[in-house]
Amino acid sequence: MNIRSIVNKDNVNLLNCESEPIHIPGCIQEHGFLIGLSADSLLIRYCSENVLQFTGFTHTQLLGKPLQTICSAEEENMLRNFLAAAQFDQSQPFSFAVNNVNYNTKPHISNSTVILEFEPFPDGSLDLPNLYRQTQQFVSYLNVAQDLRQLCHSIAQETRAITGYDRVMIYRFDKNYNGEVIAEAKREDLLPLLGHNYPHTDIPAQARALYLTNMLRMIVDVDYKPVPLYTIADEREEKQLDLSQSILRSVSPIHIEYLKNMGVKATLTISLIQDNRLWGMISCHHYSAKNIPHYTRLSTLLQGYFFMSQIKVRQAADEYKYAQEIEQQIQPLLELMTTSDNFIEDHFNNPLLRDCIKASGFVIIYNDVIYRNGNVPGDNHLLPLLKWLRKHASGGQYTTDHLIEVYPPADELSDTVAGLIYHALDSEGRNCVIWFRPEMEKSINWAGNPSKAIVMDADGARLSPRKSFELWKEVVKFFSLEWAAPEQAVAARLANNFQKQAHLADIRREETRYKQLAAKLESANAELENFNWISAHDLKEPLRKIQLFASRTFYSEVSIDVYKESLIKIQTAASKIQLLLDSMLSFATMSKTNEGFETINLNNTLSQVLGKYRKEINAKEAVITTDALPHISVLPYQTEQLFSNLISNSLKFSKDDVPLKLNVTYEKTRYYHVISFADNGIGFHNKYADIIFKIFQSLNYKGNQSNIGIGLAICKKIMDNHNGSISADGQEGRGAVFSVSFPV
Known part of the structure; x- marks a missing residue:
């Protein structure tokens, strides 16, 4: 074999x-x-x-x-x-x-x-943990901890109590995986490492990947001699054995040398993971060899799980608390935005616009005008920066706390701009908002010089990890205070509101212009239609009569009586034409007055008009009562014409067999002086309440040929000239009420 x-x-x-x-x-x-x-x-x-x-x-x-x-x-x-x-x-x-x-x-x-x-078993026994006590202890930490760092400190203390290691630290990684010690529990005789930073090179990428795969790693003694693994040499067998999940896995000799340089003899590390990314670590150091049993490791791992369950919650709570503080600050701004017709021009210098997100300066560029608020660079620096932002801002947004990294000219702007938040308000970026922060120099406490993470041995034979971990301070320049997530969210929210304000301002301007044009056009069209009607109908009728009766006078056999009758009818028709032409001229000139507003006593105006119609009033046996009228600013001649037309209207449409009763009343509301003329005349159906104010629209009661429908149309025109209104309320056979409202 x-x-x-x-x-x-x-x-x-x-x-x-x-x-x-x-x-x-x-x-x-x-x-x-x-x-x-x-x-x-x-x-x-x-x-x-x-x-x-x-x-x-x-x-x-x-x-x-x-x-x-x-x-x-x-x-x-x-x-x-x-x-x-x-x-x-x-x-x-x-x-x-x-x-x-x-x-x-x-x-x-x-x-x-x-x-x-x-x-x-390190101690020869199976040491079961008291999980109830451990969980209860963690819950008490949750209740006491005011923020994430305080909770970290409690976790470090408890982990050291469970494991007995000389030092327990909690690291937090930044976006580049540089680590900072944010909590520490240690032996009293050891120098503190709290606040020290470690460069990302201390934990290479493949080591970070392994920490994601296996949350717990333990080194019992850095002086151990690696024990080789053997297998039967067979091509069908796997050539390598993946030990990613192994607790006994041998450690990189580079890392062993690193720990020896620190003076550490044994370690235990627990990965802290958030959103599939290494957030940080619980790192336990011992200055002599140390092994702990399985259940103690499990208790330590449980501390990591406890803590991981709270990281996002605590971060979200901290951000929410800060977001609530900002929300209280921006509420007055949001209320101003909803009530102000032109917030940008009227309130661009409100200090809350920059203070709410701790910016030193704020700029809004709107319709090619630059509105400055606070510490803002001059045009010679701002305009090139704007050009660069319009080109490089993806989606019309750009945020940085290190502008010089992407924009080299920022080296001249550090006193005003080291970091910024930019939002375009339109697709081209011509309108935009920017918040600025100046440079904030800061010191980073490194555990040894990070630029000397690799050093040459004294004999010059080989490279090795750095041997010194003494405090090494680095001063970092051209950075601003980092923009917090709630600050970026509020900036985006304010930019969105500015965008709405800009659009609404444009819409309001166009809407006002179109309304004014539409009103003028509508009025002109209505008058033109009525003038056309007069030309096509009302003027033709008397002209036709003139032609008819004039033609009768050409016959020799016409009697003198017929001749006289024809001349009388011709004269009547000509008078009708004259009346129509005079009315048209009167209505047209009512729109183009050079008369100025004056504050007058309306009681005097009413008395003059009543005196003008004294003969008709006596003939109708009319009883007229009036309230005391106010002193208001009006066009005097037009106001007299208004009263005259309304009283004439009541006299004209009174009942033949009933004495006229006319009541002139006055009421002041919050916005208007309201004067009403109520009579007991023949009245009208309310479906004609709007029609009667149109030019040459007459109901022609009693066959009154002298009524051509111009009086009330002139009243309407007069009230338009006063930015007021006129209304009518009638009942057939029971009278009518005409009310005019002058603005207070």
């Missing part, structure tokens, strides 16, 4: 460690032994070299043999039942007895190989 080692003998150094295949080292740590079984037959396919000291058999004696060679038939059947289950219970290890020594064994499958890792 040809037996061979599967140790990965590729030369690993600091120049190629990024591609080191750490999941297939082909060797394990020496505090336990490993056996790999064929999944179908349970024959031993792989075996670690150190089995002799644990089992009494050499690896050459065990390869190709059944599992019962080192355990009982009952234990083998127990394993078969475990493998036959639909899902493995990874929390429950097997307890195998080999030569009367108990071992924890956590089976898992790698491709077609069942991997058994045998670890003797």
Whole structure:
């Protein structure tokens, strides 16, 4: 039988460690032994070299043999039942007895190989954790912790209490996987590492990928001697054994050297994962060799699960709390936006526009005008930046806290612009909003100089990981304060509201213009239609009569009486034409007055009009009552014409056999002076309430030929000139009420 080692003998150094295949080292740590079984037959396919000291058999004696060679038939059947289950219970290890020594064994499958890792109980007993107490303790931490960092500190303290490691740290990675120690629990004599940062090169990409696959990794003693794995040399067998899920997996020699340079002898790490990304780690360090039993590891892993369940919740809670604070700040802005007709021009300098998201400056460019608020660069710097943003802002949005990284001219703008949020308000970006933040120099506390993560040995023979982890401060320039998620959300919300404001302002301007044009056009069309009607109908009728009666006078046999009658009818028709022409001229000139508004006493105006119609009033035996009228600003001549037409209308359409009663009343509302003229005349049906105000639209009661429907149309025109209104309410046979409303 040809037996061979599967140790990965590729030369690993600091120049190629990024591609080191750490999941297939082909060797394990020496505090336990490993056996790999064929999944179908349970024959031993792989075996670690150190089995002799644990089992009494050499690896050459065990390869190709059944599992019962080192355990009982009952234990083998127990394993078969475990493998036959639909899902493995990874929390429950097997307890195998080999030569009367108990071992924890956590089976898992790698491709077609069942991997058994045998670890003797470190303290000789199965130490079951008090999960109830641990859960209760975690809940108490949740109730006490005000934020994520405080919860991290409690988790670090509890993890150290569970495991007994000298130092427990919680790392948090940034977007580039640089790690920061955000919580720490340690022996009192150890120097603190809280706040120290570690470069992303300390944990290569393939190591981060392995942390996602296997959440727990333990190194019992950095001075261990790697134990090689052996297999039977057969081309049908797998050449490598994937140990990604193995707890005994040997560690990269580069990482071992790194830990030795730190002075660390044993480690335990728990991955903290969020959204399939490595958020951070719980990292336990011990300064002497240390092994902990399975259930203690499980308790530590449970701490990681507890904490992971809270990361997103706490981050969301922190963001929500901050978002609520911002929301309270922007409410006055949002209310102004809904009530202001021109928010951009009237309120662009409101300090809340920048303060709500902790910006130092704010700019809005609208209709080629730049509105500045706070600390903003001058046009010589702003205009080129705008041009660049319009070109590079994907989807009309751009956010950065390190502008110089993408825009080199920003080196001259650090006092005003090191970071910005940009939102276009239209597809071309001609209208836009920008928030600015200046440079905020900050110091980063690195654990050793990150630029010297690889150093040359003193003899110059080889490269090695850095040996110094003393505090090394780096001053970072040209960065602004990072924009928080709630700040970016509020900026987008305000930009959206600005966009709506701009669109509404444009729409309102166009709407007002179109309404004014439409009103003028409608009025002109209505007048033109009526003028056309007069020309086509009302003027033709008296002209036809003139022609008819004039033709009768040409016959010699016409009597003098017929001749006189024809002349009288011709004169009547000519008078009708004159009346129509005068009315048309009166209505037309009512729209084009040079008269100015004056504050007058309407009581005097009403008295003058009543005096003008005294003869008609006496003839009708009319009883007229009036309220005291106000002093208001009006067009005096037109107001007199208004009163005159309304009183004339009441006199004209009074009942023949009933004395006229006319009541002039006054009421002041919030917006109008309302004067009403109510009579007991013949009235009209309310379906004509709108028609009677149109020019030359007359109901012609009693065959009154002098009524051509111009008086009320002129009243309507007068009230339009005063930005007021006129209305009518009638009842046939019972009278009518005409109300005019002058704006207060």
